Amino acid sequence: MLKALIKLEFHKNFFYYLTLFLFIFFWTFSCYYALSFYSLAIENFIKKSQNIEIYLFSNDKNLLDRIKKDLQAFVEFKKEIDSKALKKQIFEEVESTNITLDEELIPKVVIYKIKNYEYLQDIDKILKQFNNIYYIIEKPPISPHKLPFISIGLGIILLIFFLLYLALSFILIKLLMLRTEEETKTFQLLGGSIFKINLAKILVLYLFLLISTFLSIFLIYLINEKFKLLESLFNINIKTIDLKILSLVFLQIFIIQPLFILVLSKKC
Amino acid sequence: MPLITLERVTKIYPPYFRALNNISLSIEPGEFVLLTGPTGAGKTTLLKLIYREEEPTDGEIFWEGLPYSSLSYNDFLKIRRKMGIIFQDLKLFEDLSVYENIKLSLDLAEISLPKKRAEVIIYDYLERFDLSLKANKKVKFLSGGEKQKVGFIRAIIRDPDYIIADEPTGNIDPLSIKEILSILKELNQKGKTVLLATHDPIIIQQVEAKEIYLHKGELIPKC
Ligand SMILES: Nc1ncnc2c1ncn2[C@@H]1O[C@H](COP(=O)(O)OP(=O)(O)OP(=O)(O)O)[C@@H](O)[C@H]1O
Numbered sequence: 009m010l011k012a013l014i015k016l017e018f019h020k021n022f023f024y025y026l027t028l029f030l031f032i033f034f035w036t037f038s039c040y041y042a043l044s045f046y047s048l049a050i051e052n053f054i055k056k057s058q059n060i061e062i063y064l065f066s067n068d069k070n071l072l073d074r075i076k077k078d079l080q081a082f083v084e085f086k087k088e089i090d091s092k093a094l095k096k097q098i099f100e101e102v103e104s105t106n107i108t109l110d111e112e113l114i115p116k117v118v119i120y121k122i123k124n125y126e127y128l129q130d131i132d133k134i135l136k137q138f139n140n141i142y143y144i145i146e147k148p149p150i151s152p153h154k155l156p157f158i159s160i161g162l163g164i165i166l167l168i169f170f171l172l173y174l175a176l177s178f179i180l181i182k183l184l185m186l187r188t189e190e191e192t193k194t195f196q197l198l199g200g201s202i203f204k205i206n207l208a209k210i211l212v213l214y215l216f217l218l219i220s221t222f223l224s225i226f227l228i229y230l231i232n233e234k235f236k237l238l239e240s241l242f243n244i245n246i247k248t249i250d251l252k253i254l255s256l257v258f259l260q261i262f263i264i265q266p267l268f269i270l271v272l273s274k275k276c
Numbered sequence: 277m278p279l280i281t282l283e284r285v286t287k288i289y290p291p292y293f294r295a296l297n298n299i300s301l302s303i304e305p306g307e308f309v310l311l312t313g314p315t316g317a318g319k320t321t322l323l324k325l326i327y328r329e330e331e332p333t334d335g336e337i338f339w340e341g342l343p344y345s346s347l348s349y350n351d352f353l354k355i356r357r358k359m360g361i362i363f364q365d366l367k368l369f370e371d372l373s374v375y376e377n378i379k380l381s382l383d384l385a386e387i388s389l390p391k392k393r394a395e396v397i398i399y400d401y402l403e404r405f406d407l408s409l410k411a412n413k414k415v416k417f418l419s420g421g422e423k424q425k426v427g428f429i430r431a432i433i434r435d436p437d438y439i440i441a442d443e444p445t446g447n448i449d450p451l452s453i454k455e456i457l458s459i460l461k462e463l464n465q466k467g468k469t470v471l472l473a474t475h476d477p478i479i480i481q482q483v484e485a486k487e488i489y490l491h492k493g494e495l496i497p498k499c
């Protein structure tokens with residue numbers, strides 16, 4: 009009986025399932041990218057908000073060396089008293105360029121990067137002592153204090169996205185179930201058991217979900233690996249499918265969706 | 277012991293329409309029963325109560341002495357699998373082919389025949405009703421009469437012990453009516469119980485059976 013029901017379910021509702029299939033497909037697809045953007049954005053914010061960039065402009069090599077020594081001494085001092093600082097490299101010479109238009113007038117630019125935002129004021133004080141150097145301290149665009157709010161904000165957007173997805177698929181599946189209500193009754197009048205009718209429905213639905221999710225994972229892989237689509241379009245390098253995201257997708261396939269279908273089929 | 281017994285059964289459709297009023301009757305196993313009466317008399321309602329699509333508002337129905345209220349959902353499914361029901365509104369699966377509709381009836385009755393054997397039996401009946409060329413056509417493309425024939429074949433293909441036929445001859449030509457009646461009589465002679473609802477005087481004339489006459493939801497004794 010189950011075999012006949014599954015066949016019928018396929019037969020009858022193919023286009024409905026196809027719609028659902030496409031929907032899930034695109035959802036998984038966009039969910040993957042939304043998550044990638046999310047983690048990328050957070051990562052970027054973290055990076056940016058920790059860096060202070062110091063630009064020193066001078067032609068005086070000795071002066072620059074002295075400043076460098078002072079800064080290094082400061083960092084060493086901090087390292088001694090601040091155990092946290094030991095863990096991360098806090099001082100790094102990033103760039104040292106000669107701009108060669110006019111040796112006399114255009115100063116040499118030295119850029120230092122200091123990874124500890126808290127040292128901003130101390131560094132400013134050190135640099136102030138040298139009165140014949142021009143310097144700029146580039147502060148991070150986002151202070152680390154704001155970081156939690158930003159990640160929460162982005163998280164909320166992601167959550168809304170996810171809830172929207174749930175609502176939409178709820179409506180879709182509900183439609184799917186409703187359409188066959190009359191026929192379900194006929195099945196029962198002909199002696200079909202409601203358990204098997206539902207089982208057939210659930211199996212077919214789940215099959216479509218599985219196929220669509222796996223297909224979208226495959227496509228994500230293909231696009232990332234072969235075409236480097238995002239990289240070329242937005243200059244963003246999204247790593248190959250990372251575990252975090254994959255596990256979310258699997259959570260969706262194996263836990264969220266089945267629960268969802270079960271709850272729905274109970275209701276209908 | 278009677279197969280089906282109705283005891284003071286009343287059916288009121290919401291909000292307030294008394295489709296059946298205080299009906300008591302019994303049907304013996306192997307009987308051929310004609311259920312007659314004008315349009316709106318409550319024939320379909322009575323059949324729906326018997327195959328339990330509807331529940332009575334009042335009174336009790338018994339199957340072989342057991343009240344319906346004591347039969348579980350699964351118990352009743354087993355009974356239904358032995359029933360061949362021809363619904364007045366047919367209830368065919370419009371998107372399935374003629375063949376699939378009939379095959380499904382076998383599957384739902386949990387009758388598992390070898391594929392070839394099932395095919396032979398189904399085509400045998402289709403041949404009898406001149407439908408073998410339409411076997412793979414979707415039901416929604418059939419004419420009214422053809423659909424009714426499919427509904428009839430679907431009901432009897434499972435070799436049911438109890439046949440409930442609600443107006444099975446409405447849109448059919450006289451020749452096919454004869455065929456249907458002869459099959460029903462044949463089945464009845466084999467000991468199957470047949471319950472046939474109709475208001476067609478020709479059929480009433482042609483069938484020798486116990487008649488139950490309904491009028492506006494009341495059981496009227498026929499003289
Ligand atoms: N679901 C329903 N809700 C409300 N009223 C109903 C419902 N089903 C049937 N009725 C009413 O109950 C009465 C009996 O209907 P029923 O279908 O049993 O008549 P019938 O004897 O089968 O008629 P026909 O010969 O036309 O098939 C009718 O007046 C009908 O309008």
Ligand SMILES: [Mg+2]
Pocket residue numbers: 319320321364442443
């Ligand atoms: Mg009727």
